[in-house]
Amino acid sequence: MSGYVARVRHDNPPNGTAEFDRLVASVAKRWAAVDPLLPEPSHPKLNTNPLLTVSDELGRPMAIGAMRYSWYQPGEAGRTWGVPDQHWITPLVGGSDPEGALDSLLTSWRDQLERLPTGTGSESAALLTWPARDVCGIRPLQRHGMQPVTVMAVRERRRGVPPALPPRDVTIRLADLQDLTAVVSLVMEEHRYEEHFGSVFIQPETAEQTRKVAARALSRNPSWIWLAERRGRPVGLVWVSPPHRARWVAPLVNAAPAAYIGYGTVVEEERGQGIGTTLISHAHHALDTHGIAVTLLNYSVTNPLSGPFWHRMGYRPLWTTWEVRPALALR
Template identity: 80%
Template sequence: MSGYVARVRHDDPPDGSAEFDLLVGSVAKRWSAVDPLLPRPSLPRLTTYPLLTVSDEEGRPVATGTMRYSWYQPGEVGRTWGMPDQHWLTPVVGGPDPEGALDSLLTSWRDQLEELPSGTGSESAALLSWPARDICGVRPLQRHGLQPFTVLAVRQRRRGVPPSLPPRDVTIRLADFHDLAAVVGLLMEEHRYGEHFGGVFIQPETAEQTRRVVARALSRPPSWIWLAERRGRPVGLVWVSPPERARWVAPLVSTGPAAYVGYGVVADEERGQGIGTALVDQAHQALDTHGVGATLLNYAVMNPLSGPFWSRMGYRPLWTTWEVRPALALR
């Protein structure tokens, strides 16, 4: 938008700069007003990634965005989750007109993507995460061609449905190493279902990679993987990473300690019978007993089952990841 000036920095913003402090302060004020579970924003510091800044007519910064690029080679685990070439922007947008500042930041990001020599072909994506309740960002994100793709949802301690028992002939227990094949089988079923929403791309290596990850989890008792069985046949699971195994989610929420639900799976023919609810209840009881303050999980916006189910379990959107494919489809 007119009146804003963008530049790319390859040096850190000045430590203690009053103008950048004002930017972060304005973002913190808006975030705390719209969602108390959002963390306090911080000004990004450069490592190997450039920083895009937007300033007003007086030269005061009103937005910054760290530009990060990830490329997953054939055979890497990342090829299963999203596009191989991923261009991320981590925005910090403030000032009196955050909608206009974000609009200018996205325009400048598009200009930077156009100048890249590679990595913006048909297997690329441009992505950013934006607070779900910070609705001032919705219109500029849409104008630039981005679409809401995944939700990071949060549950505070003791939120959700009342305790639930599984169906009479279903038992729930913690999985151990003897359950390796059963857990991998259920996760691969979940991966195949997730392919329908464009966030999972099963590779020839995916089953073996999944087996290695599951084997590692099952070798660390307790596994934090609850397995549901109907007369000895595996029919569902929920897999939780407790705070010591989910440190990456702690900066995304204002309260803690924070845990992460990596998977909640019920076999297709067993859905709608209360198995998922009973599994999650078991996990929640353990999390609440361990004093976990917030539990987070991701689901695809287009998944018709996940959003309604996790809402009933006490989760609500905290962050939304917006995406456009290919990256140069960003307007």
């Protein structure tokens, strides 16, 4: 941390908002240069989450991280998607030495985690999301023991393979409420596969929680859930959230409107026959027809099927979530 001073604040950043605005402008300039689809960096909400600041020898902020803690009790839906104790930091790193500033920010964050009385045991994690193309952050993240775990990928309108016809004996159609059991079964099969990569933790309540969410989606017209059937047997699906149901992704990308694909799966014995490509082609055709500018989705970095498939469909990394477990394994 040579040359940098760290401080935790629960109010305005040091030296007032003018220095903070300069830091955000520096981040915005770098983001715009590395990836035009990154959004404008947003100011952390002051007096909401404690801010960890790293300043140079003149007191100018070089990095700010908003720290947030989430704890998921048994039975909560969020428990399916991660360990119970989650410590997040949202970094804004600028100046002429972003690598060094991020390194200092992570060191200071480790110090803060060590001071916590609880929540850093074996079922905890330290996490942050970093722009995928902002490569200046990779070495400090690795030095501090963090690993990339999930990618948020983006597809611009009309990107990817041309529309595909379904294989013989396979039909693609929009699902409705009568397909609830099939949809839940296919989603749970995807969950079971994703458990191999440490990004999903199936709970006793997961199937019922999935059923409730699926029932709401299938009761809408259209559902935006497409089913693939081979001779009447469901063998795959793609589940899309159109922009009015995917508002949470809008701040993550510099294009609008934005949709989100939550699930895309084909049963194991039917993979490699073009069913997935045909399903996604149907979804893309609907999205492009409705003028959706970008579509986003998440996949596990270590999943050997997801990355190659989605890249071929026209997606590329936009954000990467880095993680270390337990939280105090952060170096």
